[in-house]
Amino acid sequence: MNLIDGKKIASQILDELAKKIARFPRKIGLAVLMVGDNPGSQAYVRMKKKACAQLGIDSLTEQLDADTSPETVLQKIEVLNHTPAIDGILVQLPLPDHYNPQQITRAIDPNKDVDGFHPMNVGKLLLGEDGGFIPCTPHGIQLLLEKSQIEIAGKHVVIVGRSNIVGKPLAALLVQKRRGCNATVTIVHSQSEHLSDITRTADILIAAIGQPHFITNKLVKPGAVVVDVGINRMQDETGNVKLVGDVDFSSVAPIASWITPVPGGVGPMTIALLMQNTYESALRRG
Numbered sequence: 001m002n003l004i005d006g007k008k009i010a011s012q013i014l015d016e017l018a019k020k021i022a023r024f025p026r027k028i029g030l031a032v033l034m035v036g037d038n039p040g041s042q043a044y045v046r047m048k049k050k051a052c053a054q055l056g057i058d059s060l061t062e063q064l065d066a067d068t069s070p071e072t073v074l075q076k077i078e079v080l081n082h083t084p085a086i087d088g089i090l091v092q093l094p095l096p097d098h099y100n101p102q103q104i105t106r107a108i109d110p111n112k113d114v115d116g117f118h119p120m121n122v123g124k125l126l127l128g129e130d131g132g133f134i135p136c137t138p139h140g141i142q143l144l145l146e147k148s149q150i151e152i153a154g155k156h157v158v159i160v161g162r163s164n165i166v167g168k169p170l171a172a173l174l175v176q177k178r179r180g181c182n183a184t185v186t187i188v189h190s191q192s193e194h195l196s197d198i199t200r201t202a203d204i205l206i207a208a209i210g211q212p213h214f215i216t217n218k219l220v221k222p223g224a225v226v227v228d229v230g231i232n233r234m235q236d237e238t239g240n241v242k243l244v245g246d247v248d249f250s251s252v253a254p255i256a257s258w259i260t261p262v263p264g265g266v267g268p269m270t271i272a273l274l275m276q277n278t279y280e281s282a283l284r285r286g
């Protein structure tokens, strides 16, 4: 078993970016809106701010109460859309229940949508058009595999989970006719029949279901590459919060050829690709 070191690959990407950003003639700005106090989201937003600080990107974070109205958030987005110093805007998900997340992501200027969640960017990804933004976690996973020299072309990739943030855009990306993609892709989900029969045919199995330790060795073909996208917060016996993945690492690692750890696998790549998208937006905007 080989460990895929997401932290190391992400820090190489950030080092390259830092050099480019240092040469960029003006300050780059990223706005992060967060509604409510979801602890997972708070941790993510902290990491995003830290990465911005490391790279010299100005980050503007707004933490809003859970009972903030969607109209207030829409107004804030509208102001940010028209603020020249802001190159990227993201609204941390999940949002409280009284929100329609689609309505919020649609309000963001597609040219500042560094998460790649706006329908315009989703459409460009599906069509294989350049000039959009690819969602950070899917792009991070593709780069993790490519930089670990794991062949994707022609391989059967099975994605467990059909979310708009990971499963669906990841399938659209890996099936692209372009370098580092060209996979045969299957998505399975909570309604799939014969799920384990399908996952056992995967050369590359990607777990993005948000259920701790869902993937055991019974679901994995020996020699498969296993990518764990899950970040589930669990309390241990002593009350400490621990991050656990969707993959039961101790059961799967002995039979996998390559596996990503949690933490230190996909998570750092998501942050690195967000920084890359923000830089890309600044470049395009000039």
Ligand code: GUN
Pocket: 090, 091, 092, 093, 094, 115, 136, 137, 165, 270
């Ligand atoms: N929640 C989980 N992943 C993400 C992400 O990549 N972007 C945003 N905005 N929210 C998330």
